[in-house]
Amino acid sequence: LNDKKKKSYLQHGEILYGHKYGDSLATIAKNIKCSKTTMHDILKRYAQTESTMPRKCSGPKVIFNKSALEELRKIVTQDTKHHQLSLKEIQDLWKKEKNQKVSISIIRHALKKYLSTSIKDLEIKVKAAWYSISSKCYRKLSNSMIRRVKACYGAD
Missing domain, CATH: 1.10.10 (Arc Repressor Mutant, subunit A)
Known part of the structure; x- marks a missing residue:
C-alpha cells in the first residue's frame, strides 16, 4: 500500500x-x-x-471471454464467405446465433484483441523456427538474400 x-x-x-x-x-x-x-x-x-474498505467497483460484464472469443473466431473463419464480412454483418450474425446484442465497437475491440494474440503467437513460432535453423541452412539463406539485394540495386 x-x-x-x-x-x-x-x-x-x-x-x-x-x-x-x-x-x-x-x-x-x-x-x-x-x-x-x-x-x-x-x-x-x-x-x-462491518468494514471500512470501499466496495469494489462493479462494471459491465465482459461479453467476450476466452470461450466467446473463440466462438467469434469460428463464426468469422468457418466459411470463406465469412472472411469478408463487415462489422455490421458480424454483429447481425452474432445476434442471430447467440441471441445477444453486441455493439460494433466491442466486436472490433474483440477482433483486434484476437488478431494481436494471433500475431504474437506467430512471432513466437517464427523466432523459434529461426533459432532452430542449422548453420548450413543459414548460410544458404544469407547468400540468397545478398544476391537478391545486389540484383535489386544493380550491384555486382
Missing part, C-alpha cells in the same frame, strides 16, 4: 475509535482534518459491511 492509502486507513480507524467513544463528528473532523461527509460515508459503510 502506498502512504496515502495507509494514512486513509489510519484515518478510518481514528474515525471509528472517536465515534465509538462518543466524540462528535465536528471534533473528529477537526482532529483528523477531513470533511464531515467523508466521515459520515465511512461510518455508514462500517454500519452496512
Whole structure:
C-alpha cells in the first residue's frame, strides 16, 4: 500500500475509535482534518459491511471471454464467405446465433484483441523456427538474400 492509502486507513480507524467513544463528528473532523461527509460515508459503510474498505467497483460484464472469443473466431473463419464480412454483418450474425446484442465497437475491440494474440503467437513460432535453423541452412539463406539485394540495386 502506498502512504496515502495507509494514512486513509489510519484515518478510518481514528474515525471509528472517536465515534465509538462518543466524540462528535465536528471534533473528529477537526482532529483528523477531513470533511464531515467523508466521515459520515465511512461510518455508514462500517454500519452496512462491518468494514471500512470501499466496495469494489462493479462494471459491465465482459461479453467476450476466452470461450466467446473463440466462438467469434469460428463464426468469422468457418466459411470463406465469412472472411469478408463487415462489422455490421458480424454483429447481425452474432445476434442471430447467440441471441445477444453486441455493439460494433466491442466486436472490433474483440477482433483486434484476437488478431494481436494471433500475431504474437506467430512471432513466437517464427523466432523459434529461426533459432532452430542449422548453420548450413543459414548460410544458404544469407547468400540468397545478398544476391537478391545486389540484383535489386544493380550491384555486382
